[in-house]
Amino acid sequence: MDAFSGLADGFATAVTPTNLLWLMIGCLLGTLVGILPGLGPPATIAILLPLATNLEPATGLIMMAGIYYGAKYGGSTTSILLNIPGESSSVVTCLDGYEMAKKGRAGPALGMAAIASFIAGTVGVIGLTFLAPVVANLAVSFGPPEYSALMVFALLLVIMLAGESLLKGFISMLLGLLLATIGTDLFTGEQRFTGGRIELAGGFEFIAISIGLFAIGEVLVNVEQRTGRQIFKVPSKLRELLPTVKDLKDSRVAIAQGSVLGFFIGCLPGAGATVASFISYTVQKRVSKHPEEFGKGSIEGVAAPEAANNSETGGAMIPLLTLGIPGSSTGAVLLGALVLYGLNPGPLLFTDHPEVVWPIIASMYLGNVALLVMNLPMVPLFAKLLNVPYWVMYPGILLIAVVGTYSVNFSMFDVWVLLAFGLLGYVMKKIGMPPAPLLLAFVLGPIAENAVRQTLILSDNNPVIYLQRPISATLLVLAVLLLASLTLGQSRHLRRQVLEIDD
C-alpha cells in the first residue's frame, strides 16, 4: 500500500466522530499535562492505559498520539510565562521565551510557539508519511561512532550559550557533565559517586534539576525586591498580544530549520526532543542576523526550538512504526500500548495492520490543526495571567514546582534535589554563570560518554573508526569547522576585551 492511498484510507477512518472525540480529549489532556511541570506524556499515557485498552486500537492510539502532541504545545506555555520548563523539551524555550515575557511580549512568544509548533508538526508528519522507509535506514545506520560525533558537535554548540564569560560558561558545562556521571555505570554496573544512596542509583532526576535551576532560581532572584509591584509589563491591546507580521517574517528561517532538524534528530533513537530543540536553537543563533539578541528575548529563539520539538514527534514515530524500536520514552510507552492491543510493533506493522497505523498518522495532521485552533485563541488569555501580583504568583510557582517534581518518582529526595538546584540556580545567576550549559551538558553527557565508550570497545581503542564511517566522518568535519569558526569569533571577542583595557 503506498503512502497516498494509505493516508487517504487513514483519513477516512480518522474522521469518524468517535476517533475525533478521543483525539480532542487526547489533545486537551496533553496540553494540560504539558503545562503542568513534572507529569509528562509517558506518565500520563501510562495512567490512561487501562482506560485506553477498552477502546478500539486505532481510537486508543489516536488519543495517545493526541496526548503526545498536546504536551509539546502545552510545555511552552509555562516555559514562556513562568520560566518553568513544563516538559523536558521546553527547557530551551525558556531561554528566550521568558525574556520576551519580561519585556511584555509574552503574547507574541506564546503565539509564535503555537504557530511554529503547528508548521513544524505538520512538516514532521509529512516526513513520517513519505520518508519513513528512507529515514528508517538512517536510524539503523546510526551507531556509536555516529552518536558520539553528533554529541561532540552538540557539546561544541553548548559553548555558544556561554554568554559573556567563556570561562564561566565552560565551568557550567563541565559541572553538568560531571553531575551526569553520578549514577550507575552502564558497562560495569558500578555505582559512581552515589555514596550508596539508592535514590542516586539512576542519576539525578532531570526535572528536579531543570525546574530548580530555571524556575526556582528565577523566583529567588525576583524576590530580592519587595514584590508589591508587578514584575512584567502586560500590554492590554489585542494587537500586542499576538505575534506581528514582522515576527513571522523574522522567524521564517528558524521555523524551516527547526522543522527539518527536529525531524531528523527525532528519528534517531535516544536523541530526543531536548537535543533537537537545543541544536536547532544554537544553529539558529549561528545563522541569525541578530545573534546578540538570543538570550535576551529574540523571537527566533522561541520559534526554532518550538519547531524542532514538534517535528521531532513525527521523526520519533518512524523507528517505532517501521522497526518497532521506540525513539523516546513516550515512544516506549506507545510501544507497550501497541503490544497490549495485540499488535506487535516491528518491521511488519505497516503491512500487517495498515488499518491502525494510517489512521494514527492521519490523526496527527488533524491533531496539529486542532491544537493550533485550541491554543491560539488562548494566547491573550494566558498572557494576561501575568497580571497576577507576584506575591501570589511566586508561592504558586514554588508549590507547583514541588508537586511537579514529586509526581515524577514520588520521591521526596527529588524534591530536595529541586531545592538544592534552586539555590544553585540563584547563586549562579548572582555570580554570572549561565545555567543553560549545565543543564544541556547534563542531558548530552550520558549519551556522549556511552557512545564514546561503545565506539572504543568496537574499535579496540582505535579512534580511526570515526573516519572510516561516512556519517561520523562528516559530523566530525562539521564539528571541526564549527570549532574553527568559534575560535576565530572568540579570538576577535577576546582581542576586543584585551584592547579595552589598554585604553
Place this chain on the structure above:
Amino acid sequence: MTRVVHIALGVVVALIAAVTLAQALTGLAFLGASGEPGPALFPAILSGALIVLGLSLALGYLIWPKARLANREKLNLSRPEMGRAGGVWLSLAAGVALMPALGFLLSSILMLALLVLGMERLRGYRPVVALLALPIGIYVVFAVLLDVRLPTGIFGA
C-alpha cells in the same frame, strides 16, 4: 567584592573537582577489561579540566589589574536583597521538610503563611484567602483530578 567572589568561586570549583578526582581514581577502575575506557576515565578527565578552569578563574581575578576588571560586568550583591532570597528559600525548605510529617496540604499552607504573612508582611483577608486557596487548588488539580499521590502525613492529607 566582585573580585573576591570570583576568586572564591574558582577555588571552590577546583576543590570540589579535586575531591571528585580523588574519589574517581581510588574507587573506580580507570580502564576496563580489555583496555577500553572504564567508569573512572570520564569523571577523571572532567574533574581534571574543572580543576584547571577553577584555578584559572581564581588566578585570573587575582592577578589582573583593577582597571581591567572595571570593564567587566559588576555583580549585584546587596546584603538585604540576598537576605530576602535566602529567607524565601528557607521557608520553602521548611515547608518541604514538614511534608512527610504533616502531609502536603498542611505543610504547604504553613509554608505559604510563612511566605505571605512572614516574608512579604502582607495583612488583610486577601493574603489569607490566597495562602489557603493555592494549596487547596493545587491539591485538587493534582491529587484529585490527576490521581497523583501527594505526600500524606499523620493527618492523612
Place this chain on the structure above:
Amino acid sequence: MQRRLTLTTLIVVSALSLAACGSGSDTAEDGTTDGTTGGAPSRTEVVTHNAVGGGSDVFTRQLIKLMKESDNIDRLWPVRNIPAGDAIGAMSFLKEKSGEENYIAQMTPTWLVTPMTVQNSNVTVADMTPIAGLASEPQVVAVKAGSPLKSMNDFIAAAQADPGKLVQTGGSGTATDALTGLALQKSTGAKWKFLSFEDTGSRITAVLRGDADIVMGSAGDFSEQVRAGKMEVITILGSEKLAVFPDAPTALEQDIDVESLPLQFRGIIGAPDMPEDAVAYYQEALEKTLATDGWAEYAESEGLVTDFRDNAAFGTYLEERTEVLGGLLEDLGLRKDQ
C-alpha cells in the same frame, strides 16, 4: 473588625480543607485504610522494576489482562513502575509496605543479582514474601539474517579462532545476557567483546548494522524481527525447543551446559510479612490463570515455558537461584556484597 473577619475566614477555611483532605484520603494512598478483613485484597498494585514499555512492564500488564479476562480477578490491577536502582528501588518500596496485603511485584533474576553487585544494599529478595513462580523464559541467541553463524557452537568456535574480535551486544554489564556470555566464555575458553546498550532497540540495530555479531534476549524481543526476515534465531539457551522458533537448535543439543547458565524466569513476590490469606489468594488466582488457554497461547507466542511453583516451592527455588547466581558472580569477580 478586620481581625475578626480574618480569623473567622481562617477557621472556616481550615475546617473545610481538613474535611476535604479527610475525604481525600480515601482516594489518596496512605496504606492504613485498606481492608485487612481477610477477604480478597481490594487495592492491589503490582510493582515492576522497568519503566513503562519495558519487558517486565509489558509482561505484567499482559498477565493482569489475562487474569481479568479469565475472571480470576475482578478488576485490572494498576501497575506501579519503579525503575530506580535496577530492582533495588522496587524492593525498597515493598519493604516500606511490610505487613500489608496490597503490594505485590513481578520479579526476574535481576532482583536477585543487583543486591549482590552493590556494596551495601539493605534490601534483598530474601526479605520479601514469595508468592508464586510463573514461567521460565529461555534466552535465545539472535543474529542478522544471512549471517554465516548457524548455531551457538559456530559462534564459540569462531570466537576461539579469533579471540577478542567477535561482538556480543546486550545490556548492562551485570544483566543476565552479560552474565551468560561471561559464563560461556569461561567454560569454553573463548573470548569475545561485550557491547552494552541501554535498550533492546539499540541492540537490535547494532546487529542489523553489523556492529555486533550476536545478541541474547527473550524470544519476544526478536520475534517480530525474525518474522520480517531481518534476524534469525540460532540457538535456544535451554533444554527444550520453543514453538515460536521451531528451527532453532537448543543448547542441550549442542552440548552446552545449560544448568550453569543464569536462567531467566518470572515470578510474583509480595511485600515482606504479607498476611497468609493474601498470599493464598494471589497464588490461587495466578495458578488458575496459568491453566487457561489464553495463557497457553500467550506463553507459546512469547517463548515462555510455563513452570508454576507455589509459594513454598518458589521460595526454595529463589534460594537455589541466589546461590547459583552468587557463585557465578563471585567467579566473575562481580560480587560486592561480601
